Amino acid sequence: MAKFSTIGIITKPSDIRLADTVRALLEYLHSKSIDVIVDETAGDLLQDTGVTVHGRDAIVEHCDLGIIVGGDGTLLHAARSLAPFDIPLLGINRGRLGFLVDVSPLEMTLVLEDVLSGKYQEDHRFLLHAQVIRDGEVIAASDAFNDVVVHVSDVVRMIEVDTYVNNHYLYTQRTDGLIVATPTGSTAYALSGGGPILHPSLNAIVLVPICPHTLTNRPIVVDAGSYIQIDLSQRNNAPARVSFDGQVSVDLEPNDRIQVNRQSHTLRLIQPVGHDYYEILRAKLHWSEQP
Numbered sequence: 001m002a003k004f005s006t007i008g009i010i011t012k013p014s015d016i017r018l019a020d021t022v023r024a025l026l027e028y029l030h031s032k033s034i035d036v037i038v039d040e041t042a043g044d045l046l047q048d049t050g051v052t053v054h055g056r057d058a059i060v061e062h063c064d065l066g067i068i069v070g071g072d073g074t075l076l077h078a079a080r081s082l083a084p085f086d087i088p089l090l091g092i093n094r095g096r097l098g099f100l101v102d103v104s105p106l107e108m109t110l111v112l113e114d115v116l117s118g119k120y121q122e123d124h125r126f127l128l129h130a131q132v133i134r135d136g137e138v139i140a141a142s143d144a145f146n147d148v149v150v151h152v153s154d155v156v157r158m159i160e161v162d163t164y165v166n167n168h169y170l171y172t173q174r175t176d177g178l179i180v181a182t183p184t185g186s187t188a189y190a191l192s193g194g195g196p197i198l199h200p201s202l203n204a205i206v207l208v209p210i211c212p213h214t215l216t217n218r219p220i221v222v223d224a225g226s227y228i229q230i231d232l233s234q235r236n237n238a239p240a241r242v243s244f245d246g247q248v249s250v251d252l253e254p255n256d257r258i259q260v261n262r263q264s265h266t267l268r269l270i271q272p273v274g275h276d277y278y279e280i281l282r283a284k285l286h287w288s289e290q291p
Helices: 016-031 040-045 056-062 072-085 105-116 277-285
Strands: 006-011 035-039 065-070 089-093 121-134 137-144 147-152 159-165 168-175 177-181 204-210 220-223 228-232 240-244 248-252 257-271
Touching (some): 006 016, 006 040, 006 056, 016 040, 016 065, 016 105, 035 040, 065 072, 072 137, 159 177, 168 177, 177 228
Antiparallel strands (some): 147 177, 159 228, 177 204, 204 220, 228 257
């Protein structure tokens, strides 16, 4: 396994609860003579330390590893910006659930000791790429690590969408929305919507309707190479929006089209040796312990 020489630190912005973890991480990395570039997201946490913070471009240009301190949302944001540049990410969990940022602060230095010596596992996860098309023109585009969600905006009303897979008509739904999720995202919003858990190794995408008017509309799993098209019906009169990982949103109009397909690049996740996905599921979802 490759060894890392320049590490970028990215945090949940302005969350003072992370300060002790970030400072301990900096102290440890400096003790190992590792070059560190601190993202501007950590600026409020390090104001009295004299540490210089940088824009994300500096991490893209110089770093061969990114360490995320925060929750899954922090990693999702970093993934969209760093995955195109093949920069692997390691997550330190200071959030709530922590499916992706699964290294606890208490074991942080022990895990990093192994990682810096080349002892780690690497998991490749794919992203989605989506475009919003209006009157034949692309008006917005974004990647998504978890999901692309077309949903009603701000009111308790249904929207109407027509969905196609590889140009084959799938269905028309009146619904609160539709989730298009990766295997990584299958344990996020899609799971709350009643979708299945997809193992990260699966080359698949799941479509999960949100509170559909017709109760027989159920989640469907398709090949990750599929081309998915969601048309907001011209009959739709409720305000609608498309969101990418719940962090980037675009307002929609009737007849807008959302095209979703697998992104060509993947995200590299660094994990401790012996990382067990099923153990993570048991712990995070409070399933029964192993006998």
